[in-house]
Amino acid sequence: MTVPASLRMALHTLRLSYRADPRVTCFVGVLVLLQAGLVAATASAQRWLVDAAGARMLAGLVEAVVVGILAYVMQVVGQRLALNFRNDLVNRVQMAMEQEITETAARIPTIEHLERAEFLNQITMLRRGTVALTTTGWAAAYAVSAGVGLCLSVWLLADLHPLLTILAPCALPILVLTNRARKIQQQAFDATAEPLRQEAALHELCLRPGPAKEVRISGNAERLNRLAQQLWTRAAREEGAARLRGLGIEAAGWALYYGALAVTLVLVGHLMASGQTTAGGAVLLISLAGQLRTQQQAVVDAITQVAAGGRIAEHHFWLTRYASASRAxxxxxxxxxxxxxxxxxxxxxxxxxxxxxxxxxxxxxxxxxxxxxxxxxxxxxxxxxxxxxxxxxxxxxxxxxxxxxxxxxxxxxxxxxSTGTLQDFLKLQVPVRESVGAGDLRKIGDVVAVDGALRRAAAAQFVHELPDGVETLLGRLFGGIELSHGQWQRLAVARGLMRTSxxxxxxxxxxxxxxxxxxxxxxxxxxxxxxxxxxxxxxxxxxxxxxxxxxxxxxxxxxxxxxxxxxxxxxxxxxxxxxxxxxxxxxxxxxxxxxxxxxxxx
Missing domain, CATH: 3.40.50.300 (P-loop containing nucleotide triphosphate hydrolases)
Structure with a gap:
C-alpha cells in the first residue's frame, strides 16, 4: 500500500521545517496541539461558572473564572504566536522547497525535457502551487489538532445527551463535498496551465528588448496582445466556472449541517423544559453548538489544504521520478x-x-x-x-x-x-568580467584569465575602450552599457574560450x-x-x-x-x-x- 502524496509531502515539509529551526518548530507544534483542548476547556468553564453561581459556591465560581480566562487567553495568544512563527517557518520551507525543485531539475542531464510541453506544464503547475505545497505539513498538524478538538466537543455533547452527537456525522458530507469542489477547481487550474504559460510567453515577446523590436517592426504587437488576452480570458472563464460549480457543491453540504443544527436547538429547548439538564448544561450545549461549526470548518479547511498540497505534491514527485529515471x-x-x-x-x-x-x-x-x-x-x-x-x-x-x-x-x-559558443548565446547583463568569466566559474574573478579569453576571441580592444573596461556593467536592465549584437557575440565567444584545456x-x-x-x-x-x-x-x-x-x-x-x-x-x-x-x-x-x-x- 502506497502512502498518499499529501501525507508524504506533509512529513517532508515538516522535516524541512525542523531542519530550518528545530526549536521554533517544536514550539509551534506544542502550541498547535494545545489548541485542541481549549474550546472544550472554555465551554466546560462556562458550564462550571453557571452551575457554581446557581449553587452559590464562591470557590467554584472563582475556579471557573480562572480556568475560563486561562483557556481563552491561551487560545487567543497561542493562535497569534503559532501563526506568526509558523509563517516564518513556511517562508523558510518555501525557499528550501524552491531550491530543492531547482536542484532536482538541474540534475536531469539533458535538456530534452525542456522541449516537452507536458514537462513545462508540470513545472508551471508546480511553481504556481509552491505556497500550497509548503503549507501542507502545518495544515496536517492543524487538521489533527482541530480533529482532536472536535472529538472532545462531541464527547462533551454526548455526555449531556447521545442524540446531540447528530452534529458529528453531519460534518462528513461537508468534508466529502468540499473536497470534491476543491478537486473540480484544481482540475480546472491544471487544465489552464498551458494557455496561461502561452499567454505569459506572448506577453514576454512584447516586453523583452530583443524580440520586442521585431514584434513592433512587423506590426504584430497588437495581434500578439489580443491572442494573449484571449488565452487569459479562456483560462479565467474555465477557472471561474469551476469555482461556481464548487460553490454549489459546498453549499449543499452546509445546508445539511444547518438543518441538523436546527434540530439540535429544538432538542436543547426540550431538555431544558423537562429539567433533564441544568442551566450550566444548557450553556455548555449552546457554547459548543456555536463553536462546533467553527471547529468543523477548521477541520475542513485544514484537510482541504492538505489535499490541495497533495495534488501539487503529485507534480513534485513526478519531477523527482523523472529526474531519477533520467540517470546520468x-x-x-x-x-x-x-x-x-x-x-x-x-x-x-x-x-x-x-x-x-x-x-x-x-x-x-x-x-x-x-x-x-x-x-x-x-x-x-x-x-x-x-x-x-x-x-x-x-x-x-x-x-x-x-x-x-x-x-x-x-x-x-x-x-x-566541454566548452564553446552556441548559436543562441546569452546576453548576460552583468559586468564584462562576470559575463565572460561565467564560462569557467572557478575563474570568474580572475581578471588575467578573463583578459586572456578576450584576447583569444579578438574582443580585448573594444572591451578596453568601454568606460570601466572589464568592470563595465552591460545591458540597460540595470542601467549599463548596451552593446551591438556583434559585440555581444564576441563576448559569448570569449566566454566559451575561458576554459583553456x-x-x-x-x-x-x-x-x-x-x-x-x-x-x-x-x-x-x-x-x-x-x-x-x-x-x-x-x-x-x-x-x-x-x-x-x-x-x-x-x-x-x-x-x-x-x-x-x-x-x-x-x-x-x-x-x-x-x-x-x-x-x-x-x-x-x-x-x-x-x-x-x-x-x-x-
Whole structure:
C-alpha cells in the first residue's frame, strides 16, 4: 500500500521545517496541539461558572473564572504566536522547497525535457502551487489538532445527551463535498496551465528588448496582445466556472449541517423544559453548538489544504521520478582523448514529433582533429552539436568517447570538459568580467584569465575602450552599457574560450553577427587554438553557413536532410564536385558580386 502524496509531502515539509529551526518548530507544534483542548476547556468553564453561581459556591465560581480566562487567553495568544512563527517557518520551507525543485531539475542531464510541453506544464503547475505545497505539513498538524478538538466537543455533547452527537456525522458530507469542489477547481487550474504559460510567453515577446523590436517592426504587437488576452480570458472563464460549480457543491453540504443544527436547538429547548439538564448544561450545549461549526470548518479547511498540497505534491514527485529515471552516467571523462568521438547510426527525433532530425548518422572524429560542419538551415547541424555535448541523447544509435558510451559518462564531468559558443548565446547583463568569466566559474574573478579569453576571441580592444573596461556593467536592465549584437557575440565567444584545456570545443555559428572578413580572422584564430588543443587530443567542431572560412578545418562534414552526405578535406570535396563544391562556388560568386565596385555614370 502506497502512502498518499499529501501525507508524504506533509512529513517532508515538516522535516524541512525542523531542519530550518528545530526549536521554533517544536514550539509551534506544542502550541498547535494545545489548541485542541481549549474550546472544550472554555465551554466546560462556562458550564462550571453557571452551575457554581446557581449553587452559590464562591470557590467554584472563582475556579471557573480562572480556568475560563486561562483557556481563552491561551487560545487567543497561542493562535497569534503559532501563526506568526509558523509563517516564518513556511517562508523558510518555501525557499528550501524552491531550491530543492531547482536542484532536482538541474540534475536531469539533458535538456530534452525542456522541449516537452507536458514537462513545462508540470513545472508551471508546480511553481504556481509552491505556497500550497509548503503549507501542507502545518495544515496536517492543524487538521489533527482541530480533529482532536472536535472529538472532545462531541464527547462533551454526548455526555449531556447521545442524540446531540447528530452534529458529528453531519460534518462528513461537508468534508466529502468540499473536497470534491476543491478537486473540480484544481482540475480546472491544471487544465489552464498551458494557455496561461502561452499567454505569459506572448506577453514576454512584447516586453523583452530583443524580440520586442521585431514584434513592433512587423506590426504584430497588437495581434500578439489580443491572442494573449484571449488565452487569459479562456483560462479565467474555465477557472471561474469551476469555482461556481464548487460553490454549489459546498453549499449543499452546509445546508445539511444547518438543518441538523436546527434540530439540535429544538432538542436543547426540550431538555431544558423537562429539567433533564441544568442551566450550566444548557450553556455548555449552546457554547459548543456555536463553536462546533467553527471547529468543523477548521477541520475542513485544514484537510482541504492538505489535499490541495497533495495534488501539487503529485507534480513534485513526478519531477523527482523523472529526474531519477533520467540517470546520468557515473564514469569520469578521460583526462585526454586518444581515439576520439564516434557516432554509430545516430538518430534523433524531438519529443512530440515523428520526423527524424538526424537519421542514422555515422561519423568518426579522431582525437586532436578539427572538423567543420556545414549545411543549409534545418539540416540538423545544431542538433548534432547538442548530441556531442551530451545535452541531448540519441533516440537511436550510440555516441562513444574513446570507446565509452557518452551516456555512461558523468554529465557534469563531460560538461566541465566541454566548452564553446552556441548559436543562441546569452546576453548576460552583468559586468564584462562576470559575463565572460561565467564560462569557467572557478575563474570568474580572475581578471588575467578573463583578459586572456578576450584576447583569444579578438574582443580585448573594444572591451578596453568601454568606460570601466572589464568592470563595465552591460545591458540597460540595470542601467549599463548596451552593446551591438556583434559585440555581444564576441563576448559569448570569449566566454566559451575561458576554459583553456577542454576535450571538446564547439563553436556553433559563433560569428554569425560579424562581417565576412572578421569571421575569417576569427576562424584563423580558432584554427590556431584548435591545433594547440589538439596536442592533448582535444576536438574542435566549427559550424558555419559561410563556406569561405571552413576550409581551415582538418575535415569538413556536409549535413543535409539529417544525414552526412559528404566528408573530407576542402580540396577533396571540391574535386568531388558534390553539394559542398556547388554551395562553395555559389557563395564565392555571391560574395564576389557584392565586392565588385559599382560603376557610376559619367
Amino acid at each position: 552516467g557515473v564514469l569520469p571523462p578521460p583526462t585526454r582523448l586518444t581515439r576520439g568521438i564516434v557516432l554509430d547510426r545516430v538518430s534523433f527525433t524531438y519529443p512530440g514529433t515523428e520526423e527524424r532530425v538526424l537519421d542514422e548518422v555515422d561519423l568518426v572524429v579522431p582525437a586532436g582533429c578539427s572538423i567543420a560542419v556545414v549545411g543549409e538551415n534545418g539540416a540538423g547541424k545544431s542538433t548534432l552539436i547538442k548530441l556531442l555535448m551530451g545535452v541531448l541523447r540519441p533516440t537511436g544509435g550510440t555516441i562513444t568517447v574513446d570507446g565509452v558510451d557518452l551516456t555512461r559518462l558523468d554529465a557534469s564531468g563531460w560538461a566541465a570538459a 577542454p576535450l571538446l570545443l564547439v563553436l556553433d555559428e559563433p560569428t554569425a553577427a560579424l562581417d565576412a572578413q572578421s569571421e575569417h580572422d576569427l576562424f584563423e584564430l580558432f584554427t590556431r587554438q584548435a591545433r594547440e588543443y589538439g596536442g592533448d587530443g582535444a576536438i574542435t567542431v566549427l559550424v558555419s553557413h559561410r563556406f569561405s572560412t571552413v576550409h581551415l578545418a582538418d575535415r569538413i562534414v556536409v549535413v543535409s536532410g539529417g544525414r552526412v552526405i559528404e566528408q573530407g578535406t576542402h580540396p577533396e570535396l571540391l574535386a568531388a564536385g558534390g553539394e559542398y563544391a556547388s554551395l562553395y562556388r555559389l557563395q564565392a560568386e555571391a560574395y564576389g558580386h557584392r565586392a565588385r565596385p559599382r560603376r557610376h555614370p559619367a
